[in-house]
Amino acid sequence: MALDDYVRTAGIATELVNTTAEVWHGVDHLPDLDALVAFAEPHGLAELAGRARATDLRAVHRLRATVRELIDHPDRERLIAGASALTTTVGQVTLDARTRWAVSLRPRATLSDALSLICGVGVLGVVQTLGEDRFRACSAPTCSGAFIDTTRPGRRRYCMPGLCGNRVNVANHRARQARE
Numbered sequence: 072m073a074l075d076d077y078v079r080t081a082g083i084a085t086e087l088v089n090t091t092a093e094v095w096h097g098v099d100h101l102p103d104l105d106a107l108v109a110f111a112e113p114h115g116l117a118e119l120a121g122r123a124r125a126t127d128l129r130a131v132h133r134l135r136a137t138v139r140e141l142i143d144h145p146d147r148e149r150l151i152a153g154a155s156a157l158t159t160t161v162g163q164v165t166l167d168a169r170t171r172w173a174v175s176l177r178p179r180a181t182l183s184d185a186l187s188l189i190c191g192v193g194v195l196g197v198v199q200t201l202g203e204d205r206f207r208a209c210s211a212p213t214c215s216g217a218f219i220d221t222t223r224p225g226r227r228r229y230c231m232p233g234l235c236g237n238r239v240n241v242a243n244h245r246a247r248q249a250r251e
């Protein structure tokens with residue numbers, strides 16, 4: 072993966088932390104291996120997903136908690152130390168075909184190793200390029216999600232804009248109607 076592609080990698084990290092039962096009112100969206108495979112496949116991880124085991128699921132659940140902890144306490148040094156610790160699965164640093172810095176996984180890496188590396192470089196890329204104020208909690212009053220804002224203006228407010236943003240719009244609309 073390209074080291075400067077933090078929009079993609081931090082986006083996957085955001086998606087991962089928002090699969091928890093805490094965010095979905097008691098229903099874990101990564102409850103089993105099938106759900107993990109379905110999560111990983113669209114992110115170019117189909118091959119590793121095909122070899123995933125129960126140990127991967129447990130490791131990804133731990134990773135999810137670790138990344139959430141980082142987003143919830145966005146101190147610069149802490150983010151750098153925590154995210155760096157997730158990159159121990161790096162096998163090689165090279166220049167890719169477009170001569171961008173890229174990292175590849177160590178040999179025999181697992182799906183959880185890949186997701187760990189993705190989250191690590193995503194967090195580090197955002198800290199370096201955009202700053203630590205891009206790690207935030209969702210603004211929707213009924214949502215306990217969190218996200219990494221990689222938008223250019225940096226004014227993202229919701230963990231899942233299509234869902235939490237819409238809920239807030241609907242609630243505001245109803246409140247307006249009730250007042251009128």
Ligand SMILES: [Zn+2]
Pocket residue numbers: 209210211214215216217229230231235
């Ligand atoms: Zn939300």
